[in-house]
Amino acid sequence: DVKVTQSSRYLVKRTGEKVFLECVQDMDHENMFWYRQDPGLGLRLIYFSYDVKMKEKGDIPEGYSVSREKKERFSLILESASTNQTSMYLCAHRPRDRDPGTQYFGPGTRLLVL
């Protein structure tokens, strides 16, 4: 069974705090993704990584950074959280040999920035 875990289901932070969202997959997949989901906007890609230490910007990278030191772990970092980063954050991964659209998602982290 494919397993993706995200470090927290719910998180409340204050403006200006540094926030780490962790994603771990147990399938040895190369490709990992971070999305944010907002009502009426669907999912928007923040960053993705196709291998260890590799990262590429998605559609909305501003205000975020990522870290991929190990294959199974892909971290999303908010250097200085702002209220407009209140959102649902979803991590996903896929194996190299599957269609790019067939992704396995984690349960999501609901982040509230006060």
Add this chain to the structure above:
Amino acid sequence: AQKITQTQPGMFVQEKEAVTLDCTYDTSDQSYGLFWYKQPSSGEMIFLIYQGSYDEQNATEGRYSLNFQKARKSANLVISASQLGDSAMYFCAMREGNYGQNFVFGPGTRLSVLP
């Protein structure tokens, strides 16, 4: 311009009836893929069905089928014999090109199945 349009923010359907969720897309690529994902209240996104732009037959997966009309650029999801567990958000998505690492999601349709 929106790449994926889902015009129905919400839909209701009676249990055991069929329902169609609309999706239109915009691309100039010849090779692309269309996907539907389901998101229950638990938050996890679940892959449902895939249609490649060169596939001549409509994709089917159990009670799900994708009504692909290439000339009209539409990829509607049909759920037959709705069940209460089908109540969820449904997202249409598109992957452009052969090796696109990212792809675009629509805004979603919330389906509610009534007993």
